[in-house]
Amino acid sequence: MQVFKVRLQKPSSGVDPNDPAFLDEMLVTMKKNLRDKGMDDNIQLVWRKQPDGKVFQKEEKKKREEL
Template sequence: MQVIKVTLQKPNSDVDLNDPAFLDELLVKMKKEMRDKGLDDNIQLSWNKQPDGQVFHKEEEKRDEL
């Protein structure tokens, strides 16, 4: 098993990044991309949900401290 961290930039629309339909569609696209790059068809992808049930969380902006 391998864990990959995914960072998304939210589009200007009102897309809910934790919507199950969006998450499923994104997994399908990611699997296709991996197959196109030559990875085995037996690859299985899934989301690692946080304790609150969410997959994606908004990152706080990093501020430069002087």
């Protein structure tokens, strides 16, 4: 099993990245890309959901403190 971290930039079209249709489409696209790069046909991709049920969380910008 391998785990990948995916970061998305805010889409200009206003699509919700946690929309089930969007998530399904992304999995299909990623699986196709992996197959094109030589991965086995029987690979399985799944999203890891957070406790709140969402896949993607907004990442807070951390401020750097100068010493």
